[in-house]
Amino acid sequence: MDEVELLHGLVSIGSPTGRTDRMRDFLLESAGAMGLRATVDAAGNVVMVAGEGPVHIMLLCHMDTVPGELPVKLDGRTLHGRGAVDAKGCLAMAMQVASALRGTRRGRVTVVAVPDEEGPSDGAREVARGPRPDLVVVGEPSGWDGITIGYKGAVRLRYRGASAKHHSGAARRNSAELAVGFWTALDAFCAGEPPGAPEGRLFERLSATLLSVRTDDDGVTLTTDMDIDVRVPWGYDDGRLDAFVGRARGDATVAVAGREAPVLAQKNNGLVRALVHAIRANGGEPRFKKKTGTSDMNVVAEAWGGLPIVAYGPGDSSLDHTPEERLDLDEYLRAIATLRLALERLLEGS
Numbered sequence: 001m002d003e004v005e006l007l008h009g010l011v012s013i014g015s016p017t018g019r020t021d022r023m024r025d026f027l028l029e030s031a032g033a034m035g036l037r038a039t040v041d042a043a044g045n046v047v048m049v050a051g052e053g054p055v056h057i058m059l060l061c062h063m064d065t066v067p068g069e070l071p072v073k074l075d076g077r078t079l080h081g082r083g084a085v086d087a088k089g090c091l092a093m094a095m096q097v098a099s100a101l102r103g104t105r106r107g108r109v110t111v112v113a114v115p116d117e118e119g120p121s122d123g124a125r126e127v128a129r130g131p132r133p134d135l136v137v138v139g140e141p142s143g144w145d146g147i148t149i150g151y152k153g154a155v156r157l158r159y160r161g162a163s164a165k166h167h168s169g170a171a172r173r174n175s176a177e178l179a180v181g182f183w184t185a186l187d188a189f190c191a192g193e194p195p196g197a198p199e200g201r202l203f204e205r206l207s208a209t210l211l212s213v214r215t216d217d218d219g220v221t222l223t224t225d226m227d228i229d230v231r232v233p234w235g236y237d238d239g240r241l242d243a244f245v246g247r248a249r250g251d252a253t254v255a256v257a258g259r260e261a262p263v264l265a266q267k268n269n270g271l272v273r274a275l276v277h278a279i280r281a282n283g284g285e286p287r288f289k290k291k292t293g294t295s296d297m298n299v300v301a302e303a304w305g306g307l308p309i310v311a312y313g314p315g316d317s318s319l320d321h322t323p324e325e326r327l328d329l330d331e332y333l334r335a336i337a338t339l340r341l342a343l344e345r346l347l348e349g350s
Contacts, residue, residue, distance in 0.1 A: 001033055003096055003333060004079075010063075010088040011081040012072050017064040017119035020044070027063065027113055034099040036111070043126035048111040050098040055107030057343060059094035060127065060296055061139030062087055062117030066321045077329045084327040086320040087117075090139030090313030093332065097340045106347040107134075117296050120258075124296035128303035135271045135308045135346065137339070138297040141315030144335040145284030147275050148311035152203060153232035153262035154294050155241060159183075161252030162223045175224040176215045178250060183210055183226060185248045194236055203290040206241065207231045227257075231292055234264040260294050263301040263309075270346060271308035278341035282334055291317070312339065 001009075009030070015023035027046045031038035036048040046063065065083040072081035091113055098109045110133070114123025142148045159182060163175040173181075186208055193206035211227040232238060238259070245254050266272075267288065279286045297311050314335035319325045 001030060003092065003336060004329060006030060006095065007079060007084075007089060007092040007327075007329075007332060008072075008074065010092055011079060011084050014069055015064050015083065016067045017116050020064050020115040023063045024115070031095065034095060035102045036095070036098055041126060043123045044115045045123045045126060046113040048095065048098060048113070050102040050109045050111075051104035051107060053105050053107040053347075055135075055347060056131075056133040057107060057109050057346065058127075058133040058136045059098065059109065059111045059139060060124065060136055060300060061091040061094050061111060061113050062115070062123070062296065063091060063113040064115050064118050066118050068323075070323060070325060075326075078326050079329060080326040082325060085141050085315035085317065085325050087139050087141060087313060087315075089315050089327045089332050089335075090141060093313055093336050093339060094137075094139050096336050097343060100340055101343060101347070104347055109343065114296065121296055121299050124299040128300045132304050132307065136297075136300060136304070136310075137271070138295060138300075138309065138311040139313045140295050140297070140311040141313050141317040141320065142289055142311055143287070143316065144282075144314050144331045144338055145279050146287045146289050146312075147272065147279075148289045148291055148297075149267060149272075150203065150234060150264040150290035151262060151294050151298050151311075152234070152292050153236075153298060154258065154260045155230045155232055155238065155256060156258040157226075157228040157230065157245065158255045158257045159226040159228065159249070159252055160223065160254075161250070162221050165217065165220055165222055175222040175252075178252065179213065179215075179224040179226055182248055182250070182252065183213075183228070186228065186230075186244070189244050189248075190230065193240065194233070197233070202292050204233050206233065206236065207292070231294075232262055234262040236262070260298045261302045263298050264290070265301065265309050269308040270349065271310060271342075274342040274345045275310065275312065275338070277345060278338045281341060282338050284338075293320075
């Protein structure tokens with residue numbers, strides 16, 4: 001299966017989180033045709049292995065996408081469709097590179113396609129409970145000449161406040177108004193955290209997003225719920241955020257629904273050097289990136305602290321989750337050549 005055929009096949013199968021069975025079956029069939037040894041683990045991850053030997057390189061990707069169907073079309077050298085960037089281009093890249101290295105006896109290349117990176121990341125957590133590899137490349141769009149070394153962390157808050165129902169003309173705040181007050185205070189707090197952080201450097205600052213807000217009225221009580229996502233920079237003391245929430249919530253309850261540690265990988269290691277060399281060999285100038293979102297890199301980096309890890313893959317990440325998602329095929333092919341060269345260099349040095 002050639003590079004474009006594989007990518008087109010992946011993008012053509014809708015696979016929002018929770019509905020990845022067809023994608024799993026397609027991956028198992030495609031992996032076999034490409035000479036990869038494929039199995040499915042307890043979390044529904046498709047694990048595809050090439051080669052054998054003392055070094056273990058993991059290419060951690062995801063098969064799921066955010067919801068929302070988009071027309072799949074090939075427009076010249078551009079493929080449009082949900083997941084083209086985030087992150088089926090990266091998954092197709094990883095499978096092609098592993099297939100090209102399937103005859104090596106210097107090490108194993110394992111491609112893992114998890115089913116829920118856009119959800120609870122149970123697939124990555126299952127991987128993190130397993131044996132620690134020597135190197136990890138997380139398949140996320142960085143641009144073919146980009147290397148992502150950092151992601152912010154996340155604290156997900158669930159706010160619930162209630163108030164007795166009263167006449168709208170009464171001079172008392174209801175649960176909706178109190179919730180708005182909490183959100184406004186939290187947003188202002190985040191804008192100043194951590195103290196002294198430079199303006200405009202979003203990776204280094206706390207930031208909050210109000211994901212949803214809803215007020216229910218049963219005729220006696222008003223209840224307001226909010227889901228809030230707070231992005232946390234590397235090195236930040238979460239205790240400052242927790243203390244603020246405790247002071248500002250009033251009589252409401254605020255539960256932490258999830259917490260992901262930020263990650264900032266080291267650049268002085270063989271993995272990064274091999275990617276830098278490969279990008280330059282293919283005519284590019286390497287760019288190091290730090291992203292304000294999260295990925296499964298947060299999960300495995302926390303579990304396997306200290307191992308060489310980066311995120312790499314074709315595509316413009318500003319198109320993630322948007323109706324404009326599309327991937328330049330020439331960039332995709334260049335990313336395949338670059339990652340293959342980098343892994344060959346790593347395996348030769350083993």
